[in-house]
Amino acid sequence: MEIKAFRWESGKLLLLDQRKLPEVEEWVVLEDHLQTAQAIKDMMVRGAPAIGCVAAYGFLMGVRKGEDPKVVYETLKNTRPTAYNLFYALNRMMEAYQRGEDLEATARAIEEEDYLANRKMAKIGNELIPKNARILTHCNTGALATAGHGTALGVIREAHYSNKSIFVWVDETRPYLQGSRLTAWELSKENIPHKIITDSTAGFLMKKGFVDCVIVGADRITKRGDVANKIGTYALSVLAKVHGIPFYVVAPSSTIDPNIESGEDIPIEERFEEEVKAFKNCQFAPKESPALHLAFDITPAENITAIITEKGIWKPS
Structure with a gap:
């Protein structure tokens, strides 16, 4: 089902x-x-x-x-x-x-x-995924984040269905753990090989040569190709660029905002600091300590290898 x-x-x-x-x-x-x-x-x-x-x-x-x-x-x-x-x-x-x-x-x-659109993006994006690819993904971009199948995770699903013997590194995605809770749950449901990692592990895996590409979703894309996505995405794009690893964004055309040119103009949601200091009634930081919780960051177009939509592959460069 x-x-x-x-x-x-x-x-x-x-x-x-x-x-x-x-x-x-x-x-x-x-x-x-x-x-x-x-x-x-x-x-x-x-x-x-x-x-x-x-x-x-x-x-x-x-x-x-x-x-x-x-x-x-x-x-x-x-x-x-x-x-x-x-x-x-x-x-x-x-x-x-x-x-x-x-x-x-x-x-x-x-x-x-x-x-x-998700089904079509999956097939288009799968063309970019080599056999035996070790894919790193961030947050949750699967069926849970869409009307079904998924954006970035939809591409991963398609690569798995195509018998490409892929493996997925799943960023836990602090502080709401959409990776370790939701992406891992979806991958487990379909027996797609994966391992959960802490967000701070990604760079070292890239350095060791254990990552072949990074695939993420998007919450808003500007006309020039800047991308707003879950906090931590920008850091991954920088690490991928330094290590020469393809960095792909997968999103439907409905995510592209035709009214905004630059990522600097995208409003960034700041959520409750309690979500950083506690989770599911478990308090793991001092209540009196303040916290900053930016839910998203901006990845500039120059850090992105390609943006995959249902209308094709767009290379911001």
Whole structure:
């Protein structure tokens, strides 16, 4: 059975609560846009494409309940400032509303288009993956982060299905552990060979010659090819460049923001410092010590070997 992060059933949205993985697979029912907005804020659902799809269904539920579409739009828009798919999906839903179009059909189309884009990106990106490749990936870019299959992890899946005998290094991805909790969970489900590493191990593995390429996703891409992605991505791009290792970004075209030229103009979400100092009720840092929690960083186009979308391979250089 294919992994899904969300399901639309009988006018309600069901979310797989990603905060509780891998210990518990719990589905939560959402019935309005307020619950949807809170679920996005709390990272019950995460990953730019999945956030966009879920927000589209949240907009649909809010309008169906008779709420002011502008209020619904603003409520959902203000949940996560960096992920461009959120704005892409909400803009499509608002435009559909203004034209009097079927909102459920529009939300379903957004989901279906993302899924098909993931499948297409996987095949395109697989062309760049050699046999026996040792791939390093960061955060979670799989089915849990999308409408299904995944972006960077979709390429990894395709390489595995193609019998290329790949191996995956999984960055744990501090502080929310999307790599060790979620990516490793997805890879385990499909018996794809992998090992979890601490984020700070990546550079040494590159130096030792144990990494053949780096594949990551994106939350927003500028016109010139700068990429916003999970914090730690920029450091990986620098390390890959120093060691002469290909650095690939995989994302649907809906992640490209046509209104922004440079990565310097992308708003970077700063999340709660408690997420750095504690996790799942385990306090491992002094409560009185302040912490900085930037959720994303910017990788400049010159550090990127290629950006893979459903429309083809784009080389920013």
